[in-house]
Amino acid sequence: MITSRTPIEIPWKTGKVAVLADLHHDSYNKIGREPFESHALDRSLQWAELDALIIAGDLADAPFSNWPAAFAYLRRFMAPSQTIIFPGNHDYYAACLNADVEMEKLADAAGVHFAQQRELRHGNDRYFCTTLWKNFSMLGDAQVAMNVAHRHMNDYAQISKRLETGPLSPSELLGHPLQVAITPEDIQALHKAQRRWLEDQLAEPHWAPNGRSFVVTHHGPHPDAAGQIDDLTPAFHSDLTSLFDEHRIDGWYFGHSHRRLAAQVGSTAVRNVSVGFPFEKHGPEELPLEELCLVLAPGPSRRNSTVE
Secondary structure, three states, X not given: OOOOOOOEEOOOOOOEEEEEEOOOHHHHHHOOOOHXXXXXXXXXXXXXXXXXXXXXXXXXXXXXXXXXXXXXXXXOOOOHHHEEEEOOHHHHOOEEOOOHHHHHHHHHHOOOEXXXXXXXXXXXXXXXXXXXXXXXXXXXXXXXXXXXXXXXXXXXXXXXXXXXOOOOOHHHHOOXXXXXXXXXXXXXXXXXXXXXXXXXXXXXXXXOOOOEEEEEEOOEOOHHHOOOOOOOHHHOEOOOHHHHHHOOOOEEEEOOOOOXXXXXXXXXEEEXXXXXXXXXXXXXXXXXXXXHOEEOOOXXXXXXXXXX
């Protein structure tokens, strides 16, 4: 797992940042379509005015095969140096749950910033980015929710984990599986680790008296932005009310459930910014993605306002 490192600095020009999730570029590529064009985002977003584009997971399945083509597609809209990505669940398909280091190398090769458990700084804004897998506790009984997820989610057939073993002799290696399928317990443990990192970051005093704090995750943080609740909802969202209560969070952006919904949780604006699969239906309660995805400057006085 990638640990905390130096924050990524986003140069300030216009003060506008877009956060999008769930491009599923490989799904569009298979049918000869493209994600932004299919949802009119190529026209509705003023790409030239953005200081950065943050991709909150699910760029493409099988990253070692499909991320390079997805990065080439993104370059048509945003310079790699202004593009920031961290993985969602689909980015681990045909890969390993503990492959973040290898994924970062893919991003580095494309000139893209990799932000798993990483802070971004933009003017007087700070963003904390992490996949933040779910804890399965939204409906109360985590074990029941894990059983439902294991039966119905593709993650547990598509994602493996490398066994953390010491040196083995050739005879021991014979027939020894170096990779095994993940379990809901693996996901729950990873949620706890990523949540601990996020709580530590939010507890750090902001460097600016009026600075804003944003959280960007792949999985959902609160039932109010989840839409209709059913037995599978805990596989997509956690109830992190305590984080909203304990910390000042100006905005929280996420994806995963492909429902373009918004909620106000205390003083925090919570936004689902999923692009989604080709031909996916969106209900009348969903909101325009080009509005949900934008983070705008609050005023003219900013720390990096002199950057050209």
